Amino acid sequence: MLLDILKGIEQKLDDIENRVIELLPEDYIEKYLYIKTKDKRVIPLNMNPIQNQYWDDKTNRDIILKPRQLGFTTLKVAQYFERVINEENVTAVIIAHDADSTQKIFKAVQLMYENLPEEKKQHLNNGLNKPKYGNRKEYYFIGNNSRISVGTAGNTSFGRGDTINYLHCSEVAFWTNPEELMTGLLQAVPFDGEVCIETTANGVGNYFYRTYFEAKEGKSKFTSHFYRWFDHPEYNLQLDQGESIELDQEEQQLIETYGLSLEQIKWRRWKVSEMPDKDGLSKEDLFRQEYPEDEMSCFLTSGRPIFDVKKLMTIRKRLEKQGKNYTEYTIDHAKETDCINEQYKGELKIYKHPEEGRQYVIGDDVAEGKTGGDYSVTEVIDKETGEQVAELHGHWEPDIFAKKTKRLGEYYNNAIAGIERNNHGHAVLNTLINYDVYDYLYHHVNYNSDTGQEESEPGFPTNKQTKPILISDLQEAIREGWLPINSIELVDELITYVNLGNGKMGAQEGCHDDRVIALGIALQVRKYAVVDDIFYVGSADR
Numbered sequence: 001m002l003l004d005i006l007k008g009i010e011q012k013l014d015d016i017e018n019r020v021i022e023l024l025p026e027d028y029i030e031k032y033l034y035i036k037t038k039d040k041r042v043i044p045l046n047m048n049p050i051q052n053q054y055w056d057d058k059t060n061r062d063i064i065l066k067p068r069q070l071g072f073t074t075l076k077v078a079q080y081f082e083r084v085i086n087e088e089n090v091t092a093v094i095i096a097h098d099a100d101s102t103q104k105i106f107k108a109v110q111l112m113y114e115n116l117p118e119e120k121k122q123h124l125n126n127g128l129n130k131p132k133y134g135n136r137k138e139y140y141f142i143g144n145n146s147r148i149s150v151g152t153a154g155n156t157s158f159g160r161g162d163t164i165n166y167l168h169c170s171e172v173a174f175w176t177n178p179e180e181l182m183t184g185l186l187q188a189v190p191f192d193g194e195v196c197i198e199t200t201a202n203g204v205g206n207y208f209y210r211t212y213f214e215a216k217e218g219k220s221k222f223t224s225h226f227y228r229w230f231d232h233p234e235y236n237l238q239l240d241q242g243e244s245i246e247l248d249q250e251e252q253q254l255i256e257t258y259g260l261s262l263e264q265i266k267w268r269r270w271k272v273s274e275m276p277d278k279d280g281l282s283k284e285d286l287f288r289q290e291y292p293e294d295e296m297s298c299f300l301t302s303g304r305p306i307f308d309v310k311k312l313m314t315i316r317k318r319l320e321k322q323g324k325n326y327t328e329y330t331i332d333h334a335k336e337t338d339c340i341n342e343q344y345k346g347e348l349k350i351y352k353h354p355e356e357g358r359q360y361v362i363g364d365d366v367a368e369g370k371t372g373g374d375y376s377v378t379e380v381i382d383k384e385t386g387e388q389v390a391e392l393h394g395h396w397e398p399d400i401f402a403k404k405t406k407r408l409g410e411y412y413n414n415a416i417a418g419i420e421r422n423n424h425g426h427a428v429l430n431t432l433i434n435y436d437v438y439d440y441l442y443h444h445v446n447y448n449s450d451t452g453q454e455e456s457e458p459g460f461p462t463n464k465q466t467k468p469i470l471i472s473d474l475q476e477a478i479r480e481g482w483l484p485i486n487s488i489e490l491v492d493e494l495i496t497y498v499n500l501g502n503g504k505m506g507a508q509e510g511c512h513d514d515r516v517i518a519l520g521i522a523l524q525v526r527k528y529a530v531v532d533d534i535f536y537v538g539s540a541d542r
Contacts, residue, residue, distance in 0.1 A: 026055060028086070029078045034115035035108065042111065048234075050227050051075045063208075063215050063222045064198035065298070067229040067291040072198045076168040077105060081112050083166055084148045085124060085141065092148040092166035095185070097174040099152050105170070106137040106150040113139060153181055164188040167195045173202035173209070182207070197222070201289050201298040206509075209299055216295070228258075229268075229291035236263035237270060253314050254293065257321040285309075294320065296492050304499040306471060308479045316491045325486055326351045331392070333403035340411055348408070351486040352382075352389040359383040360415035361442075361529065363460075363522030364405055365514045366398060366425040376401045377518040379490075380412055383526050386477070387484035391515070398427035399435070406438040418442040418525035420517065421459025429459050442525045460521045470520040471505060477523065490515045 023031065026047070035045045047055060050070050066072055073094075080092035096102040113121070113131070124141040125131050132140045138149040153175040167189050172178055189195050199208055215222035229235050239245070245262050247255070254260050254268075271291060275283035292298030297313050319325065328345035340348065354360065361383050367374040378392035392408055405428070409415040417440060419428050432438040443456040462470065477483035478494065485491060496511040507513035 025079065025082050025086075028082050032116060032120075033078045033081065033112045035074055035078075036111060042115070045074070045078050047075065048232070050231055053231075054225060054227075057223075057225060058196075059223045060192070060194045061222045062196045062198075062225060063212050064196065064225045064227070065212055065292065065295060066198060066200060066225075066227045067232070067235075068200055070227060070232055073105060073168070073170045074108060076170075076196050076198070077108050078112065080166040080168060081109060081148055084139070084146045085116070085120070085144070087146060088144045090146045090165040091163060092146075092168075093164045093185075094148070094150045094168045095153050095170065095181075096150065097153050097171035101170065102137065102150055102152045109139065109148060109150060153178070162188050163190060163193075165190070165193045167193065169195075169197045171199045172197050173199040173206060175207070178207040195222075201292065203299060226292075226295050228293055230258060230260055230264050230293070235267050235291075236261065237266040238263055239266060250310065250314065253317050257317040258293070296495060299496075305495060306497050306499060306505055307475055307494045309495055311478055311481065312491050312495050315485055316488060316495075319486070319488045319491065331404040331407050333400050333407060335407075339407045347394040347404075348390065348392045349487065350390045352387070354389075354412045356413075358413065360389065360412040361522050361525040362405065362409055362412070362415045362417040363518040363520065363525060364401075364417065364419045364425070364428065365518040365521065366401065366420050366423070366428050367395065367514065368424055374512060375514045377514040378405050378408060379515065379518040379522045380408065380415060381519075381522045381526060383416070383529075385484065386482065386523065386526060388486045388490070388519070391487050391490065393489070393515070398424050399431045402428040402431035403436050406432060406436055409438060409440060414440045416440055416442055416525055416529045418460040418521045418529075419458070420521055421457070421461055422463075425459060433458060442529055460524060462517065462521070466524070467505075470517075470524055473523055473527065474516070474520050483523075487515070490519060 030044055030046055033045050034042050036042050048071060051072070054064070054072070054075070064072060073096075077094060080094065084090060084092050094105055096105050116124075121131075122128070124143040126143045128142075132142065136149065137151070138147055140147040153169075153172075154177075164185065167185060169175075169182070169185070172182075175181065186195065197208070197211070201209070203209070211220065211222065212224055214220040215224040239262060245265060247265070251265050251268075255265070268287070268291075272283050272287045275286040275290075277283070288297045289299075294313075294316065296316065297309075326349040327342065329340050329342050329348040329350060330344035330346060331348055332339045332341055332344075359382075360380055363379045363381075365377045367376045375393055376396055376398075378390075379388060380390035380392075381388050390408065390412070392404060396404065405417060405419070409417050417432075417438060419425055419432070419441065421429055421444075429441070432441060441458045442460060443458050444460050445454050445456045460466070474483075474494075485494075493507070493511065493513055493515045496508045497505065497513050497516050498508045500506050507516075
């Protein structure tokens, strides 16, 4: 009799288990997994619109850039907890950035477990009413040999030697020494396992910054996901009766670019006002980090920018709203004519094709070659208006870059070409003077105090005398708004061009400034170039 009763109970448990497992994971989460809300209620997890969007878009290798408090960590905990209790022989690991966050996440796991149906708990624990867990912040379920652990970033041995089927890394931009820890963790995840890295931004150049933009550019196995604060329906404040809002230029641009409402603008103002003063950064800078509006400005809280970031962000939002504003080409350096080819796209972006009778100027920043970290860049601008009309960007040996520059110069009505003559720039000039000759080179004129004579040399020298002038002119052009820029990539390099200390300026760690220098040289050529026989010469003394 007793045996029959036990068998009946066992069959009932199996039936319940089978019915539960038939649910889709998202349905199971919303029906059986509970969370604590901001107002301290314990309710089933009902996904908000952004969580739903991510759920539809997620892959097995995700990297997420997000605003604060959108519930991504809660969602990933729920996703992985559901897998752990409904799959056999799996391990899920969640890594938080500090001890307090680790404790909060583990409490979320505990709450989800405690609110499971009692029959489910007994099935997970082979008839017992408690799982095996302790100070390691881990649940181990003997019934299906699966476990979920919560750890703190900083333990470089965490995950080594284990197989992790589901890995979530929270607030990675705030981890100490993430490269070493992530190396061990990622090696522990098999090909068919899942990894999610998510965080708000914390400056440029760090592990998350590099990894995110590698994913965005298609250079890694991760899929990038970006969410903006105004994608969350809760982030708005109702206007009082009769209340009006006078918009500043940036707010007007936000409305025009993203279609924001006045209620969202009011919420934004409130949040900006709550931001603390920190390290000489403005409240708006800190807001952009915590509540991003685009993928670049949220990273800009480290370093001291040289150029007017607010003006640059206005330009960036205009370009973002405008969409693709260029045609891509490749320059066949081996051909003398018809060398700009749309069939092979990638290295050259043309924003405006040359017009008959107009003059153009070129600025060249020359990198080491094909294997260097920096890029060789040609910026082409309209001599009369200063508008950027084309941009060539890539890795080439100096002689090949010289030939591509010549072909591009010829295309733009024999543009005046200012070649940076530092280091490998000499090799580019050598090609353009002695081999694949280009007659329209800028010659820089210096005054020789020993001889009392002016001396002209081809190319533009970037040195301690010319570089401050180059940067100062760029600052003025951006601040006063008379420099029409068409390249978002150029804007991003201008944004991350910072004061490095000790009187030095340059790209923030992990960023590039090749486009910045090329544009600066083009502006100097535009400023000083005059016709002298067949050469174009210039002098800062003129």
